[in-house]
Amino acid sequence: MLLGGLFHETHTFLRQPTRIADFEDSALHVGQDIIDRNLGNASPMDGFLSYALARGWNIIPTIHMAAMPGGMVERAAVSLFRLTFFPILEARIDELDGIFLILHGAMVSEGSDDPEGELLREISHYLQMRGVHIPVVGVLDLHANVSQAMIDNSSALVAYRENPHNDARDTAVRAARLFEALMDDPRVAQVHLATRFVLPPTGVGTADDPMRAVLAAARAIEARDPEILNINVMAGYAYADVPDCGFSLSAATRGDPARAAAYLEDLKAVLVANIAKGYPRESLLDDVLRQVDALPPGRGPVLLVEPADNIGGGTPGDATDILGPLLATGRRGIVAVLADPEAVAECVAAGLGATVSLSVGGKTDEHHGAPIPLTGRVRNLTDGAFELENKKSHLASMLGSHAEMGPSAVLETDQALILLTSRKMPPMDLGQLHSQGIRPEDAEYVIVKAAVSHRDAYWPIMRATFNVDSAGLCTSNLGRLPYRKLTDKVIARP
Numbered sequence: 001m002l003l004g005g006l007f008h009e010t011h012t013f014l015r016q017p018t019r020i021a022d023f024e025d026s027a028l029h030v031g032q033d034i035i036d037r038n039l040g041n042a043s044p045m046d047g048f049l050s051y052a053l054a055r056g057w058n059i060i061p062t063i064h065m066a067a068m069p070g071g072m073v074e075r076a077a078v079s080l081f082r083l084t085f086f087p088i089l090e091a092r093i094d095e096l097d098g099i100f101l102i103l104h105g106a107m108v109s110e111g112s113d114d115p116e117g118e119l120l121r122e123i124s125h126y127l128q129m130r131g132v133h134i135p136v137v138g139v140l141d142l143h144a145n146v147s148q149a150m151i152d153n154s155s156a157l158v159a160y161r162e163n164p165h166n167d168a169r170d171t172a173v174r175a176a177r178l179f180e181a182l183m184d185d186p187r188v189a190q191v192h193l194a195t196r197f198v199l200p201p202t203g204v205g206t207a208d209d210p211m212r213a214v215l216a217a218a219r220a221i222e223a224r225d226p227e228i229l230n231i232n233v234m235a236g237y238a239y240a241d242v243p244d245c246g247f248s249l250s251a252a253t254r255g256d257p258a259r260a261a262a263y264l265e266d267l268k269a270v271l272v273a274n275i276a277k278g279y280p281r282e283s284l285l286d287d288v289l290r291q292v293d294a295l296p297p298g299r300g301p302v303l304l305v306e307p308a309d310n311i312g313g314g315t316p317g318d319a320t321d322i323l324g325p326l327l328a329t330g331r332r333g334i335v336a337v338l339a340d341p342e343a344v345a346e347c348v349a350a351g352l353g354a355t356v357s358l359s360v361g362g363k364t365d366e367h368h369g370a371p372i373p374l375t376g377r378v379r380n381l382t383d384g385a386f387e388l389e390n391k392k393s394h395l396a397s398m399l400g401s402h403a404e405m406g407p408s409a410v411l412e413t414d415q416a417l418i419l420l421t422s423r424k425m426p427p428m429d430l431g432q433l434h435s436q437g438i439r440p441e442d443a444e445y446v447i448v449k450a451a452v453s454h455r456d457a458y459w460p461i462m463r464a465t466f467n468v469d470s471a472g473l474c475t476s477n478l479g480r481l482p483y484r485k486l487t488d489k490v491i492a493r494p
């Protein structure tokens, strides 16, 4: 079978595009390298490879590209995928028994609102033209913005069910099992139900409603109807200004597609009944700090969650709109992380132990606060590489188990330990801080640039958590974003 991967969550309001170099930073593997570089790394690609190799399947690897969430994907990146993938498809078409793809489902590229749909359509046309009938199966992220073209041109798409995504690798194994079943018996139909609801990332954790209720109802349908092979509950990704943005449902069935479609209507009703919880409220920092001061004493840090600069949602990771005001209150025991290659370079130039005065953060664009002046001691300098402490971390869905922040520095001030990184890295695994000599367990406050994906790492060590409303393009207040293509969508609590 033919194997490929094209994985990106695209934030269309960011100015900086996602380039081929950004894929090279995370994963850009061709041919045998896909197997050599991913087997055993806890990623979805590893999940498929492990399953396939255990069964002795003949894998024809093409190209696998994955980059951190970020701005519009440049045309050349999609072209690179196509120009590698299709010649191999053409050359090996006669020996294929299936095509398996690791996708994300919320990619947008220059010139296309739906690159995954177009890719699947092209594959489907090619197979039809050659009279080849083989299953085409893809893995999707739970945050996929699914189009009808993606459904119509695949045999089955299989999405994660957990957010944080601790089941990304397991989902690829589940998809591989379904792929195997379809190679034995290709009868399958897919149905899709788009909705008008565009939910902010903070509203789609799977421990909470509405996701919890809809997922539970989906599992109950699968359990009672053996003809249903899989149901996807896809939260969507709010920061893609494309017509297919938003919450959707899909099912793969051996039975009557009309019955499967009726199930999806039932699931949509569960969503609607719980919809208000999908738009959680956030408080401003002043109000949050009043609540913190009223907390009973306890162990562990207070998490000041900064969804507006949710790195796993694509923003630059250098927003200062919480850190600056928090420092101004005079509070101590603060841990924060900022992506700021300039500041790292200044720390490196000054050397370990030196005292430096820097201007940190707020440098990427005008949406994420202003640089703040800091004076402190350079406490640690590293190459920024770390291994995940939790192999089921959300981060493994994007990167596998090895992460690289690039040259990194820890700046120690009277009030704070600030980890400065060269590349942005979402706070999904405690290995990020522990590897740099920072123990968030001992902090008073940790500023966490995430919406939901940090929870498996940080909730076990925290005293309390607050989502803070601040400036940034991953704001939970979607009404602040200049959407143009979301006609007729619901972006706030109805």
Ligand SMILES: [Zn+2]
Pocket: 141, 142, 143, 165
């Ligand atoms: Zn996701």
